[in-house]
Amino acid sequence: MVNRERVRELTERLRETEKELYRELKNEEDKVSCDFATERIGLWDYIRRGKISYWLSAPVIYGMIVPAVILDCCVTIYQAVCFPIYGIPKVRRSDYIVIDRHRLPYLNALQKLNCAYCGYFNGLIDYVREIASRTEEFWCPIRHSRRVRGVPTRYWHFMRYGDGKDLMKRWKKLREELKKEGEER
Incomplete structure (x- = not known):
């Protein structure tokens, strides 16, 4: 039989390690600098x-935006309708979908579009x-x-x-714990 308290301790350590990683990366971000004039690649040079x-693969990649938007709408409606019925706390979309890299001045228009696409798509999957x-x-x-890879x-x-x-x-008991997550926010 698995020791549930030990599992809780280990998952809490994972969360703390992730927080530490974010703090370390934040320190790195504070030190980042570049000369935008020399780092930026113009749109036509980039193309x-x-x-x-x-x-040739771009239409396949960007064609995936249609099913992604449909998935986004369906899942958002699903949780809006079902989660309150079951007492499951809703997932804040803005915690997962972050589109901000398009504001970086050293990216050209196409790079900004690519970054917006990836920010949306990867955030949507999460x-x-x-x-x-x-x-x-x-x-x-x-x-x-x-064993399953990459489980929540x-x-x-x-x-x-x-x-x-x-x-x-x-x-x-698990359902009660899940419902408490919403109360703790």
């Missing part, structure tokens, strides 16, 4: 230097993942039978695969 294969993770914790908080932190609090002892009691 001219690009490989033809990059330009936003969707958190909504799915909270849903999974509410409806099926059972770990998988084999809350996954480690799920019940062990094949351990059905006191299932409903533990399930109820």
